[in-house]
Amino acid sequence: MANLRYFDDAKAPKEPRGGVYTDYLRTGRINRQTSEARAAKRYLTHKEVAERTGRKLEAAGTLAYDRINGFHASIRFPKMIFHRTLDGSPHLGYCHVTAARTKFADYDDVRWSFYMANFFCEIGKDEHFFDDVRRGYSRMYFAVAMDLDREQGKLVINRTVRDGGLLFRTQDPKTALKNVLMLGARNDALRTIIRAL
Numbered sequence: 001m002a003n004l005r006y007f008d009d010a011k012a013p014k015e016p017r018g019g020v021y022t023d024y025l026r027t028g029r030i031n032r033q034t035s036e037a038r039a040a041k042r043y044l045t046h047k048e049v050a051e052r053t054g055r056k057l058e059a060a061g062t063l064a065y066d067r068i069n070g071f072h073a074s075i076r077f078p079k080m081i082f083h084r085t086l087d088g089s090p091h092l093g094y095c096h097v098t099a100a101r102t103k104f105a106d107y108d109d110v111r112w113s114f115y116m117a118n119f120f121c122e123i124g125k126d127e128h129f130f131d132d133v134r135r136g137y138s139r140m141y142f143a144v145a146m147d148l149d150r151e152q153g154k155l156v157i158n159r160t161v162r163d164g165g166l167l168f169r170t171q172d173p174k175t176a177l178k179n180v181l182m183l184g185a186r187n188d189a190l191r192t193i194i195r196a197l
Helices: 020-027 046-069 173-184 188-195
Strands: 006-008 042-044 082-086 089-104 107-117 120-123 130-134 140-149 154-157 166-170
Touching (some): 006 046, 046 107, 089 173, 107 173, 140 173, 173 188
Antiparallel strands (some): 082 089, 089 107, 120 130
């Protein structure tokens, strides 16, 4: 991927209405900067871009979490919001929203995590999780099955569940909300209500 440069697109301050001389009469100062110097682009470092991306992702994750937990009093998820940006592309990233356990299809006890990303891609089958990242303005909501790796002492994707550990993937936020609620529903009566939505 090409080395990307980012610049701050904040609005430049407006020119004084009356020009330089009116500004001098009003303030007693002569502004020696040219309008080109004031309007010059300020380039951002990858760290600054990653911080901005992280703030936006966590704000979106918090909003999604509030919508999920606001659906019904019997469906509650823990708030586990954190983000990661992609190496080499700090404007692209994903946010972990929540995690839980559920009975899923033929599996009695499945740990899963719900994520949202500001890009769309194919989910890889090996260690490289994101394949064919598309840089458009699309979003992706997905849930993956997780399992504890005793050797590494951390959670990893459980590739034995369904299609390489992927429980669902969609671009539609309403479909994602419905799928997360279906995973979190404790009984069939709630699942029936959620299916009817």
